[in-house]
Amino acid sequence: MAAQSVTGMPSRPGMRFSVDPWDPSYGSSLETEDLGESTARIAADVELVADRWRPLDPDPTVTPPSATLFVDGVRRIDAQAWVDEPDTAAAFPALCASYAAGVVCCCDDHGAHLVADDVRRGLFTTAAHAVDVATTAGIYRASLADARSDIAPAQALSLALQARLSEVEIATAVAARSGLPTADDLLVVDGPLRGRQHLPRALGYIKSHRSEYLPAPLNGLVAGLGAGQRTPVFLLGSSWDRYTWYLRLPCEPGAPWAGVVRLECSATLTGAEAVGMAWLSQATLCRFASEGYKDARAPQNLYPIAGLERQLRRRLGDAGLLYRALRTAAGRQDAARPAGSRDDG
Numbered sequence: 182m183a184a185q186s187v188t189g190m191p192s193r194p195g196m197r198f199s200v201d202p203w204d205p206s207y208g209s210s211l212e213t214e215d216l217g218e219s220t221a222r223i224a225a226d227v228e229l230v231a232d233r234w235r236p237l238d239p240d241p242t243v244t245p246p247s248a249t250l251f252v253d254g255v256r257r258i259d260a261q262a263w264v265d266e267p268d269t270a271a272a273f274p275a276l277c278a279s280y281a282a283g284v285v286c287c288c289d290d291h292g293a294h295l296v297a298d299d300v301r302r303g304l305f306t307t308a309a310h311a312v313d314v315a316t317t318a319g320i321y322r323a324s325l326a327d328a329r330s331d332i333a334p335a336q337a338l339s340l341a342l343q344a345r346l347s348e349v350e351i352a353t354a355v356a357a358r359s360g361l362p363t364a365d366d367l368l369v370v371d372g373p374l375r376g377r378q379h380l381p382r383a384l385g386y387i388k389s390h391r392s393e394y395l396p397a398p399l400n401g402l403v404a405g406l407g408a409g410q411r412t413p414v415f416l417l418g419s420s421w422d423r424y425t426w427y428l429r430l431p432c433e434p435g436a437p438w439a440g441v442v443r444l445e446c447s448a449t450l451t452g453a454e455a456v457g458m459a460w461l462s463q464a465t466l467c468r469f470a471s472e473g474y475k476d477a478r479a480p481q482n483l484y485p486i487a488g489l490e491r492q493l494r495r496r497l498g499d500a501g502l503l504y505r506a507l508r509t510a511a512g513r514q515d516a517a518r519p520a521g522s523r524d525d526g
Contacts, residue, residue: 197265228413236410253371254282264308275306282350284357297357318506378447385445388481404437422448424455430470
């Protein structure tokens with residue numbers, strides 16, 4: 182008798198999974214750490230030569246676009262799991278995750294409104310024989326993660342999840358733009374632009390800073406920026422190239438880097454085009470800066486992005502319900518196991 186999946190159809194030989202009892206709300210029992218970016222190359226003379234760098238005030242002749250699109254994605258680990266190795270006692274670690282991407286459009290005619298969203302669920306594992314897991318709360322689509330010797334298995338799964346989320350963000354952004362009546366827009370991606378450089382009129386919006394890219398004399402200029410001021414544009418090269426600059430959003434005086442964000446645009450642009458994007462970001466983003474009494478991550482967590490995150494997290498569904506559904510699906514597998522088959526323990 183063939184093993185049956187939770188859908189009632191024969192599963193592929195050896196595709197059995199179990200759910201880790203570790204509560205995912207406490208993080209992973211296979212914890213990973215963020216990796217810092219390797220030492221980067223910079224070319225500081227894109228807009229001004231290095232010895233003439235100075236804080237740049239907004240250009241009053243630059244007007245915001247008719248529509249500003251904010252793209253963001255959220256992810257949540259619903260359960261940690263194990264996919265059994267066929268005919269052995271070994272198992273592959275797996276993540277069962279819900280993830281979603283969406284786009285908020287801010288325009289004069291309709292204000293801020295959600296124009297696109299997409300919610301998905303996935304089973305991420307390095308087990309090549311893994312298949313979709315059907316539960317009463319939805320189907321977790323199997324995604325194969327690359328098994329790499331240079332990183333921990335848990336990080337490989339997290340990278341695979343992030344790659345899928347990035348794909349959904351791109352598809353959602355393209356879909357949202359296709360429905361706009363105008364090409365005069367600006368696309369703001371929450372996070373680095375990597376993998377999305379091909380999107381036209383797009384900015385990467387980085388709220389936190391883990392690396393100092395500029396040499397000390399120029400880095401000191403960032404701390405001296407006034408509200409609404411930015412640094413000159415510079416070219417940043419590491420595993421990928423992009424134009425970038427720092428901007429201080431309106432905020433109360435505080436720490437040297439309070440309210441500072443970093444913007445990125447594609448290195449396929451000319452230097453003059455990148456400078457134009459920098460002026461446009463300065464004229465556009467300061468209007469959406471959040472305030473401390475409303476958001477603990479103010480001013481960097483822009484109002485449209487904060488609202489979009491809340492909407493997307495609601496659309497992920499109830500975490501407890503999904504966890505129980507996954508446990509139930511795993512239990513059904515056990516109930517369908519042929520007599521005499523091995524125990525998961």
